[in-house]
Amino acid sequence: MTLQKRNPIDKLWDFFCSLKLTIITLLLLAVTSIIGTVLQQNASPEEYIREYGQSNYELFTTLQFTDMYHSWWFVGILGLFSVNLICCSIKNFPRVWKFVKEPALIPGDGTLENSANRAQFTSKEDIQTLTGSLSTFLEKSFAKPIQSEEDGKIYLFAQKGIYSRFGAYITHLSILIIMLGAIMGTVWGYKAYVNIAEGTSTTQVWPRGSNQPLDIGFEVRCDDFQVTYYEGSQRPRDYTSDLVVIDGGKEVIKKTIEVNDPLTYKGLTFYQSSYGPAGNAGFNMQVTVKESGEVLNIRATQGQHIPLPGGYAFAVTDYAPTYQNYGPAAQLHVNTPDGKHGSPFIILQRFPQFDDKRDGIFSFALMGYEEPAMYTGLSVAKDPGVWVVWLGCFLMVFGSCGAFFFSHRRFWICLDSDGGATRVRVAASAHRNQPAFSLAFEELEKNLAQAIENKS
Amino acid sequence: MNSSLFFNVTTFGYFASMVLYIAYIATRSKPVAQIARVTALAGFITNTIAIGLRLYESYQLLGIDGRAPLTNLYESVVFFAWSILLVYLLIDLKYKQPSVGAFVLPFAFAGMIWAQFSLSDAIDPLVPALQSNWLTYHVITCFLGYAAFAVACGVSIMYLIKIGKEEKHADESPIGGILGIFPNTRILDDINYKAIMIGFPLLTLGIVTGAAWANYAWGTYWSWDPKETWSLIVWFIYAAFLHARITRGWVGRRAAWLSIIGFAATVFCYLGVNLVLSGLHSYGGS
Numbered sequence A: 001m002t003l004q005k006r007n008p009i010d011k012l013w014d015f016f017c018s019l020k021l022t023i024i025t026l027l028l029l030a031v032t033s034i035i036g037t038v039l040q041q042n043a044s045p046e047e048y049i050r051e052y053g054q055s056n057y058e059l060f061t062t063l064q065f066t067d068m069y070h071s072w073w074f075v076g077i078l079g080l081f082s083v084n085l086i087c088c089s090i091k092n093f094p095r096v097w098k099f100v101k102e103p104a105l106i107p108g109d110g111t112l113e114n115s116a117n118r119a120q121f122t123s124k125e126d127i128q129t130l131t132g133s134l135s136t137f138l139e140k141s142f143a144k145p146i147q148s149e150e151d152g153k154i155y156l157f158a159q160k161g162i163y164s165r166f167g168a169y170i171t172h173l174s175i176l177i178i179m180l181g182a183i184m185g186t187v188w189g190y191k192a193y194v195n196i197a198e199g200t201s202t203t204q205v206w207p208r209g210s211n212q213p214l215d216i217g218f219e220v221r222c223d224d225f226q227v228t229y230y231e232g233s234q235r236p237r238d239y240t241s242d243l244v245v246i247d248g249g250k251e252v253i254k255k256t257i258e259v260n261d262p263l264t265y266k267g268l269t270f271y272q273s274s275y276g277p278a279g280n281a282g283f284n285m286q287v288t289v290k291e292s293g294e295v296l297n298i299r300a301t302q303g304q305h306i307p308l309p310g311g312y313a314f315a316v317t318d319y320a321p322t323y324q325n326y327g328p329a330a331q332l333h334v335n336t337p338d339g340k341h342g343s344p345f346i347i348l349q350r351f352p353q354f355d356d357k358r359d360g361i362f363s364f365a366l367m368g369y370e371e372p373a374m375y376t377g378l379s380v381a382k383d384p385g386v387w388v389v390w391l392g393c394f395l396m397v398f399g400s401c402g403a404f405f406f407s408h409r410r411f412w413i414c415l416d417s418d419g420g421a422t423r424v425r426v427a428a429s430a431h432r433n434q435p436a437f438s439l440a441f442e443e444l445e446k447n448l449a450q451a452i453e454n455k456s
Numbered sequence B: 001m002n003s004s005l006f007f008n009v010t011t012f013g014y015f016a017s018m019v020l021y022i023a024y025i026a027t028r029s030k031p032v033a034q035i036a037r038v039t040a041l042a043g044f045i046t047n048t049i050a051i052g053l054r055l056y057e058s059y060q061l062l063g064i065d066g067r068a069p070l071t072n073l074y075e076s077v078v079f080f081a082w083s084i085l086l087v088y089l090l091i092d093l094k095y096k097q098p099s100v101g102a103f104v105l106p107f108a109f110a111g112m113i114w115a116q117f118s119l120s121d122a123i124d125p126l127v128p129a130l131q132s133n134w135l136t137y138h139v140i141t142c143f144l145g146y147a148a149f150a151v152a153c154g155v156s157i158m159y160l161i162k163i164g165k166e167e168k169h170a171d172e173s174p175i176g177g178i179l180g181i182f183p184n185t186r187i188l189d190d191i192n193y194k195a196i197m198i199g200f201p202l203l204t205l206g207i208v209t210g211a212a213w214a215n216y217a218w219g220t221y222w223s224w225d226p227k228e229t230w231s232l233i234v235w236f237i238y239a240a241f242l243h244a245r246i247t248r249g250w251v252g253r254r255a256a257w258l259s260i261i262g263f264a265a266t267v268f269c270y271l272g273v274n275l276v277l278s279g280l281h282s283y284g285g286s
């Protein structure tokens, strides 16, 4: 400890390098993240006011709790976290790099005497021969050693797993890479949606939170949309859309997309997301005016009021492909000349005479109908950062496994002549998982003892 | 022969093993520990068979729409119990400390009994959003991670019980009685760390595969929905734990508490989010 006053820059640097800050930031992120899981995010002001009252809502907006993961303070904590990570890596990396650039060929002070894993032998073999045979031994049972000399002593140094020293740094770097990817996605990407009716196409999509469509520079056509159900149930099995991409007047891609299997073209990906009817069902009706026997053939669409002789009108309000085992059916009502709705009734395609028996001026028969065309609802995403994110994720898994499951193991052998004999001292260390390494060392020590005995 | 029979046997096996492990702590009898261990292993094997049978049954029932038995709450809970046993048996193989079983088996038993009594074990076909291989990878990695955290939590509880006693009787000879059979606090601390070291990369992989799946299905790898956010909270807590270990002053007691808090957050992430909060992940309506 020096008494000299440390300058503020150094202090700031130490603050940003400190692991205490890391722990506090991580826990702070954990605790604050809870807010957004309890309080619904990005709901409408009315919903918040209904649920929590006006004054609480104002508090929420001031603290940006309604979109907290993008609030200045949450992004601020993430920023502090990144600065901490960068400073800490800059501070510690040179130490790790030194292990690679300048391996400790000669063990540090006291290593040979105090290391937890050490051994000592003497042999009558002369130092040069013994060095040769121990060198071969190390190479066979551990790793190829490097030989050096100092003060008349010969040293052998061998190491394995040095790359695990980088595990933590790769993990840290990966976090920054993921953040970079996320930023790239926010800056250069967007999320949008588009509905395409069967048989039509579009060149525009609608970005979320904007009511201006965006030109995508090519054309997407939907040829067909289908919902399939599991046999004998109403449980949907698949939603599929047959999409065609047309670029420069040519069909470039044809693909049937479904949930979990999107289509990608020129950086844009189209996901099956929703569906619905595009327009109305159409009906071919035959209307008989009972009194006169006059027959009218009328084409009606669902919900449309169609005039009939005498100021009456009718509308088809609903239909079903099968109605109680009687086949296709339509529901309609007749309006009186003064505009009153009559009570609704049902007609059946398979029984055209059925409606004759109903009391009324007209009798209706359903000759045929067409289901409405469907539209397919697609989510559209452009995210040029997504590959950066995956790269980061890969490095993170790779790096943390490297950091946890491998260790940097080092082995030193020091030989010196001690009168007529050669003294052999051995030390070894692992930078993590010492108990397992100690076992391995004991095994190696035994073999080493044997190797030395065989020589003498 | 059907899977529910095997699941019943599994539940009973875990119960018996739990009781035997507790009996071992009370009696300090080596044979009791051995029987407890064999019972746990038998329960684990039965659990494995039951999951295998359920896979087979799903193909029998649904034909080509059969799927890995990892898609509803019931299936995930029995898989969680299986994972806990897997991690526990591996740790037991290495450390040979049977008293730990008394603090880990209860988690597996609680899961099984809950699944058996109050969750629906119907094999329903999958809604389109769940038809993805990513789902399988996601569930397997997450639950193996959770299981490692469960073991770490059990060991941390033992640590806190033991260290409290040790510090009170620091001047006396080694503590006897029930606590005498607990592993040394250093070993408990080490198991805690090792288990989290296994769990953390698995959780990381679980979050990554979940993100990959979300990206395939919806076009966003991260949308801050409650389930995702809670998995990140859990991840932050264990990251804090790992860094706490390399700083002075944060090993031992505080590390044990962090591990317990981490597991509490894990359980909330797994169940609390589905049962209390709402989001994309509510397991197919169960």
Ligand code: HEM
Pocket (backbone or CB within 6 Å): A016, A017, A018, A019, A022, A026, A081, A082, A084, A085, A086, A088, A089, A092, A096, A167, A168, A171, A172, A175, A400, A403, B236, B239, B242, B243, B245, B246
């Ligand atoms: C959530 C984010 C983070 C993750 C997942 C992470 C991951 C890791 C891992 C896996 C290790 C190896 C742990 C071990 O040896 O037991 C590690 C070590 C370390 N981390 Fe982090 N880390 C994160 C954030 C940070 C931050 C923000 C700092 C900034 C100071 C930091 C500083 C360190 C240091 C100094 C080490 C020891 C490095 C060494 O052994 O050479 N970490 N980290």
